[in-house]
Amino acid sequence: MIIESTASGLLGNALSLTVLFLVVALLAAAYRLIAGPTLSDRVVALDLISMLLVVFLVVFKMISGVNAYIYVAIGLALISFLATVAFAHYIDRTEGDSDE
Amino acid sequence: MSDSIAAFLFVAGGFFCMVAGIGLIRLNDVFARMHAATKAGTLGLGLICIAVMVKAGSLLHVAEALFVFLFMIASAPVGSHLIGRASWRTRVPMDPNTQIDPDCRMFLRNRAR
């Protein structure tokens, strides 16, 4: 299925620019996820990536005109919060006993 | 009219998301990076949700976008507080320029070892 943009003109250009910004942000977060010196840096990067995916889904709902994408965004937001909580516990557990 | 308002809000929201991403690269330690990711990211999502609300066709669609925004506002600070507390307690290295108030000593015993 080919998804065609329902928005054109000014709004279409604005949406294209927004997606460009989001891709830059995703690349920056991915760099931090790979290079981050500590586990906490990686978790912060992962948190931002999941938030950016929620933003991207909301924007994509607008681009495609398919309203169902916003339900995906809601579900992803719920799950990414749980992931952050779990990772925070993981940092607490591991790095406390790892050194020395 | 609503098109241009929504266009402006979309671009502004995307810009703040980009600031969050660049902040993750440019800032010095975990805590400073969390400032960028949490604040700029939440505002970016908020502006984009408001833009979607401006262009929404029905009240249900407005409510859905509002729900995404409210949930992120409620969950983002909690998540970042948990990561910050875990990093503080496990002695993640900080920016050497960080000044520490003398009465922060009482929190030091929470740290591992």
Next chain:
Amino acid sequence: MSLILRFLNLLWLFVYFLWDLLVSSLLVARAVLSPRDITKPRLVTIPLNVKSDAGITMVANFITLTPGTLTVDVSDDRSTLLVHDLLAGDSGDGTRQAVREGIESRVLKVTLR
């Protein structure tokens, strides 16, 4: 009657909070995008007047999304917050005063304790 007043205070708190979120994101954007490193990180302790669990949670979450600050830890007796300030000056007094007058007094009006 007082219930309505509390609800209005809650609504006003929310509007104030959105404004703070905008200001803090702009400050973070300036810190991220300026070519020099203008951050002055500092760890500050903030004694709390709020006693209830809901009040502490609200204050801690709002601090995370207001200008320059991020909650790191709560002391064991729940009387003090440890806050990371990205753009602090040479002392933590300004941060303490801003939190006390800006956020905490408004939260107290809602939770009454």
